[in-house]
Every structure is written in structure tokens, then in C-alpha cells.
Amino acid sequence: MSETKRPVIAIAGLACETSTFSPGRTLAPAFKPKRGVEIIEHYGSFIGPGTTLGDKAEWKGALIGHALPGGVVTRDAFEELANEIIARLEDIVSQGPIQGLWFDIHGAMCVEGLDDCEAVLLRRIRTVIGPETLVSASMDLHGNVSRELCHMTDLITCYRTAPHVDVKETRERACKNLVELLKSGKGRPLKAWVPIPILLPGEQTSTRLEPATHIYAAVPEVEKVEGVIDAAIWVGYAWADEPRNRAVVVATGWDKDAVSAGAEKLAELFWAAHKDFKFVAPTGTYKECLDTALASKARPYFISDSGDNPTAGGCGDVTWGLTHLLARPEFKSTSGPTVIYASVPGPKAVEAAVEAGVGATITVTAGAEIDNLHAGPITMTGRVHSIKHGDKDAVIEVVLQIGSVFAILTKLRKPYHHESDFTELNLKPREADIVIVKIGYLEPELFDMAKDWMLGLTPGGVDQNLKRLGHHRIRRPMWPFDEKFGEAPDLKARFIDASSESLGGVDE
Structure with missing residues (x-):
């Protein structure tokens, strides 16, 4: 990348935490979409003119929408907003190539007739921005990271607190990591993905209390290791019944051994404490x-x-x-x-x-x-x-x-x-x-x-009593739905190749 030419980074994404056990439905207006310059103004504190990140890249807003959590998003609502995202990205790309995309999502959105809708949306986006554009996603720690979503991103991170007091910091980190990646010219970092068979509500995994306190305290320590760019732990979203819903760890970086060791350390900490999670209050x-x-x-x-x-x-x-x-x-x-x-x-x-x-x-x-x-x-x-x-x-x-x-x-x-x-x-x-x-x-x-x-x-x-809700599509065994495991889960890091056309395997 030229020292004098700033990279062009587009912004797009839809966010809604949705319960498949709620009879409600979420419609398009609930997302209160922001478009174009509205997005830059909304995030002006860290990508606006005069800010460090704002001056290091040319930011172009497509469409973002953040809906209040609720029932499943209707297919019509999703298609309406997704189609507008695609159209706006096509317009941005027609003005010249883009080098990066900030994928601004929550990660627990469910859409009628679709599984893993954030991955579906990003796959569509990839058809417009191309396979070489680097993508950085920011998420809620109650989101879900499927193998496919990890596959189609280059950087992916999430909040480190619950209640969430680091929302701005997380989004800024996702953008900072993307800008630095583009500046480095190194291409795509390695990504280690570890699924963990645990699905708990946020009220049992608050970072105010143990064991989540010490588990999440280990994240920045992994991130500090030479050769690691970012590390993140997703608790997952307990009130949706999809195969992707579970805890996940992802670490990204340049040193395969460091990335692998960091991801596995965090996954092992989480699994070692799986019986220790309690409600945040009496x-x-x-x-x-x-x-x-x-x-x-x-x-x-x-x-x-x-x-x-x-x-x-x-x-x-x-x-x-x-x-x-x-x-x-x-x-x-x-x-x-x-x-x-x-x-x-x-x-x-x-x-x-x-x-x-x-x-x-x-x-x-x-x-x-x-x-x-x-x-x-x-x-x-x-x-x-x-x-x-x-x-x-x-x-x-x-x-x-x-x-x-x-x-x-x-x-x-x-x-x-x-x-x-x-x-x-x-x-x-x-x-x-x-x-x-x-x-x-x-x-x-x-x-x-x-x-x-x-x-x-x-x-x-x-x-909060998950067992009486009636999950039947989540992967099993899964704690706390299953209290006996035939053998310990496989917590070895799976390296996800973002450059390949196919996933090269099932979503384990």
C-alpha cells in the first residue's frame, strides 16, 4: 500500500439479538438504518475527521442497522436491508476499489428460513467487494461465530465485558486492527477457531464475577504475545436454537504457534470452569x-x-x-x-x-x-x-x-x-x-x-431456565443441556483459511 494513499474502508452490517423462543417478529424499520455519511457521523469519535483512524483511512458508509433485541427477523425485512447494503456497496465500489470492510454486527441475529444469517450476509457482500478485500468484524460476546463466518472474515473480535462497558473500545479495536493490517501489507493473518460445547445465558457468565472474571482477564494477556493480533471469547447466545449457537474462541496473528497456543489456552480455561458458572445474583x-x-x-x-x-x-x-x-x-x-x-x-x-x-x-x-x-x-x-x-x-x-x-x-x-x-x-x-x-x-x-x-x-x-425452552437443533452434547460427556471435548485450534473458496470441511 502506498505511503501517501489512504486505504478505502467501507462500513456495513446488521445487528439484532433475536430469540427464536419469542413469538415476536422484527421488521425492517426496527433497525433504524443509518446510511452513508450518517454512519461516519455516528462513529465520529474514532473514525471521524481529525481522529487518528479517521485520518489514516477513507471511510465510506454503506448501511448499518441496530435493532432492539426481539423476535426473529422476517425474511422480507432481512432481504430489504441486505439488498440495500449490496446496492450501496456496489455504488461505493463503482467509484474505485476498496481495500477494507468493517462488518458492524452483533452476531445473534436469526432470520426466518436462514441459519447463520450474518455469514449469509457477508457471503453476499463478498460477491461485491471481492475476495481480496480485508474484512474486520466487531461483535457482541453473546454473538455466535460459526466456522463459515470466521472463514469469510480476516479479523474478528468481540466485547470483553458483560455488562458491556467496552462497546466503543471493541469497535475501535476492530477498525484499528484493520487499518494496521492494511498498512502492514502482509495480507491475511492466521485465524485459530475453537468451538466449545457450552451454551449459557449472560446472567451466568457476567464478567463481574468468577469464573468469567479470570477467563476474560486472560484475553489481553494472550493478545500481548508476540505474533498475536487479537484474541476473543464468545459466550454465544442461549435463546436461539441454531446449530452455530455455542461458545467459541478465535485468535488471529502471524505466528502459528503463538496463535494456536493462545486460542487453546482460552478455550481450556473456559471448559475447565464450565461447572462453576452461577447466576450473577441470588x-x-x-x-x-x-x-x-x-x-x-x-x-x-x-x-x-x-x-x-x-x-x-x-x-x-x-x-x-x-x-x-x-x-x-x-x-x-x-x-x-x-x-x-x-x-x-x-x-x-x-x-x-x-x-x-x-x-x-x-x-x-x-x-x-x-x-x-x-x-x-x-x-x-x-x-x-x-x-x-x-x-x-x-x-x-x-x-x-x-x-x-x-x-x-x-x-x-x-x-x-x-x-x-x-x-x-x-x-x-x-x-x-x-x-x-x-x-x-x-x-x-x-x-x-x-x-x-x-x-x-x-x-x-x-x-433463564434453558432446559424448559425446548432446544432441539443445537449441537449435542452441550453443557448445561447435557451434564455427562462421554469424553472431553476437542479443544484443539482449527486454522481457518480465509483465502480458499470452500470451507474445506463441515462446521464442526
């Missing part, structure tokens, strides 16, 4: 969580209504948790313990609350429009406590006070991760007795607010 039935919270002096006491977590793929409109909460006698009176519940979508209920106004007493019905497998719509009579317009996810939010419960109702589903999500609704979570959120592990701001908490093992599309 768990219990919903009743047990409420009983414990009421008996505790810790305030606020947080409870995760985990089965319908919208940031893991739940529909967000399961009413099971709110129904059982409102049935408890402790919360029937306005003088009872203060409880905040987030949240249940109900467009018509929200419309009625907006029409009635703050302070009005109304009777509305909400929820279970998509996921009614566990409970039907819930009818409530309460006082409109607050109304907020303009949220990027919910669009409109209202708070309905029923007894001592402040239930958040939304026009569209929304995750509640920040203190401002509550305070902007005239709620004071730090002063509440109990805060119940549809979430798995608590995101950092919630974790900092909670004086104590429990993980409720509630039903929904992302049920």
Missing part, C-alpha cells in the same frame, strides 16, 4: 423475590423480571410479572410499600392516559398483544402519575399508580437501564422500596442504585 421464583424484598431492610431492593427482558430478545409485553405483583395484598393501598414496575407496552392505554391527563383516574388494558403465552392482557384502574413524550424507543411513556405500585406503560417497548429513565417520569427509584425491571443482570446504573437485588426466574421468550 435467584428465586417471583413470589420468593417479592417475599425477600419485603422482608429486607435494603432499599431500594431491585428485582429482575428476567424472562421478558427486551434487551435479550423478549417481546417486552408479557404481563405475567405485573399481574402477579398487583395481585399481592401488600400493594393494594397507596400507603403500601412503594414499587416501581418497568414496564408493559400498551398503545391504547397510553393514548387513554394522554387524553385523560396527569391526575386523572382511568381504567385501561395493556400488554400481551404479542406474547400472550404466559398471561393475557392486564386491566388496571389507577391514577395517571406522569406522561412523557419523545422517547427514542417508547415514543410515549405514562406512569399509572395502582395502589402503591407505579407501573410504567409505553407505546412501544423500551429497556430501562438508566436512572434518568425513571426520574424523567417523575419517579424516584432511590427512594422506592422495590424496583422491578424487565432485565437480566443489572446494567451499571441500576447496579449502583440497588442496595440489594434478586434475579427472578420468570417466564418469557428469554427464560
Whole structure:
């Protein structure tokens, strides 16, 4: 590569963590696509003009789309967005050759009628950008890396924290590694891929706790070894039923022995600890969580209504948790313990609350429009406590006070991760007795607010009890679905040749 000519790098990708056990479907608008210069502006902090990476390459945005986790993506939605990606890449290539592609994905998207859809998308992209263009992928550690996806990338990395506090750093690392690879002129690095027969939810693999803490702490140590470019561990995505879903390690670099040893070290650390993974907090039935919270002096006491977590793929409109909460006698009176519940979508209920106004007493019905497998719509009579317009996810939010419960109702589903999500609704979570959120592990701001908490093992599309969901397409044996293995798994590194036309074998 010329010292004076900057490489041209295109950006494309689709991201959506999707549960195949959720009855919902994800449509094209949910991806909120960004195109062309919008992408450069979105990632301007590290590839924009004046930044180190921005000045070292010419970045050209095709299309990216990041949807809130949910149900399976419809085939029509995928084809619509994939076709636009291809068309936009064709336009970029028509203006001159490109040397690199940043593949901006999550890695756990499922599409109707397709397995391994990120690999399908990248294979289509390769027909436009050509086999010689170097591709660097950035992913969520809850994504899945099939042999084919590894085959079609040249560099591939993922987050190293859960909860994810290194999202920007990971994307920047993927871009930095690509720029440096292009600058080196060395061509394609070696890639060692190791599948591990473990499939656990994020709530058992948080890097806040052991054994994930020491396993992920080993990643940068492997990366520091001479001859290694990057190392990454994927936990995999537990709530989809595809053959690719499992834990995986990938290491890339120039020294075959170092890359192989690094990948195998990480895989062996993961497998050695497979029986040690526990939930990130005390768990219990919903009743047990409420009983414990009421008996505790810790305030606020947080409870995760985990089965319908919208940031893991739940529909967000399961009413099971709110129904059982409102049935408890402790919360029937306005003088009872203060409880905040987030949240249940109900467009018509929200419309009625907006029409009635703050302070009005109304009777509305909400929820279970998509996921009614566990409970039907819930009818409530309460006082409109607050109304907020303009949220990027919910669009409109209202708070309905029923007894001592402040239930958040939304026009569209929304995750509640920040203190401002509550305070902007005239709620004071730090002063509440109990805060119940549809979430798995608590995101950092919630974790900092909670004086104590429990993980409720509630039903929904992302049920933490994996064995009752009914997986039948994942590879077996697989921990924890199978607790006895005839022999130890093969954790030897498989070197994936990105330059060959075929995979040269099955996706082991």
C-alpha cells in the first residue's frame, strides 16, 4: 500500500439479538438504518475527521442497522436491508476499489428460513467487494461465530465485558486492527477457531464475577504475545436454537504457534470452569423475590423480571410479572410499600392516559398483544402519575399508580437501564422500596442504585431456565443441556483459511 494513499474502508452490517423462543417478529424499520455519511457521523469519535483512524483511512458508509433485541427477523425485512447494503456497496465500489470492510454486527441475529444469517450476509457482500478485500468484524460476546463466518472474515473480535462497558473500545479495536493490517501489507493473518460445547445465558457468565472474571482477564494477556493480533471469547447466545449457537474462541496473528497456543489456552480455561458458572445474583421464583424484598431492610431492593427482558430478545409485553405483583395484598393501598414496575407496552392505554391527563383516574388494558403465552392482557384502574413524550424507543411513556405500585406503560417497548429513565417520569427509584425491571443482570446504573437485588426466574421468550425452552437443533452434547460427556471435548485450534473458496470441511 502506498505511503501517501489512504486505504478505502467501507462500513456495513446488521445487528439484532433475536430469540427464536419469542413469538415476536422484527421488521425492517426496527433497525433504524443509518446510511452513508450518517454512519461516519455516528462513529465520529474514532473514525471521524481529525481522529487518528479517521485520518489514516477513507471511510465510506454503506448501511448499518441496530435493532432492539426481539423476535426473529422476517425474511422480507432481512432481504430489504441486505439488498440495500449490496446496492450501496456496489455504488461505493463503482467509484474505485476498496481495500477494507468493517462488518458492524452483533452476531445473534436469526432470520426466518436462514441459519447463520450474518455469514449469509457477508457471503453476499463478498460477491461485491471481492475476495481480496480485508474484512474486520466487531461483535457482541453473546454473538455466535460459526466456522463459515470466521472463514469469510480476516479479523474478528468481540466485547470483553458483560455488562458491556467496552462497546466503543471493541469497535475501535476492530477498525484499528484493520487499518494496521492494511498498512502492514502482509495480507491475511492466521485465524485459530475453537468451538466449545457450552451454551449459557449472560446472567451466568457476567464478567463481574468468577469464573468469567479470570477467563476474560486472560484475553489481553494472550493478545500481548508476540505474533498475536487479537484474541476473543464468545459466550454465544442461549435463546436461539441454531446449530452455530455455542461458545467459541478465535485468535488471529502471524505466528502459528503463538496463535494456536493462545486460542487453546482460552478455550481450556473456559471448559475447565464450565461447572462453576452461577447466576450473577441470588435467584428465586417471583413470589420468593417479592417475599425477600419485603422482608429486607435494603432499599431500594431491585428485582429482575428476567424472562421478558427486551434487551435479550423478549417481546417486552408479557404481563405475567405485573399481574402477579398487583395481585399481592401488600400493594393494594397507596400507603403500601412503594414499587416501581418497568414496564408493559400498551398503545391504547397510553393514548387513554394522554387524553385523560396527569391526575386523572382511568381504567385501561395493556400488554400481551404479542406474547400472550404466559398471561393475557392486564386491566388496571389507577391514577395517571406522569406522561412523557419523545422517547427514542417508547415514543410515549405514562406512569399509572395502582395502589402503591407505579407501573410504567409505553407505546412501544423500551429497556430501562438508566436512572434518568425513571426520574424523567417523575419517579424516584432511590427512594422506592422495590424496583422491578424487565432485565437480566443489572446494567451499571441500576447496579449502583440497588442496595440489594434478586434475579427472578420468570417466564418469557428469554427464560433463564434453558432446559424448559425446548432446544432441539443445537449441537449435542452441550453443557448445561447435557451434564455427562462421554469424553472431553476437542479443544484443539482449527486454522481457518480465509483465502480458499470452500470451507474445506463441515462446521464442526
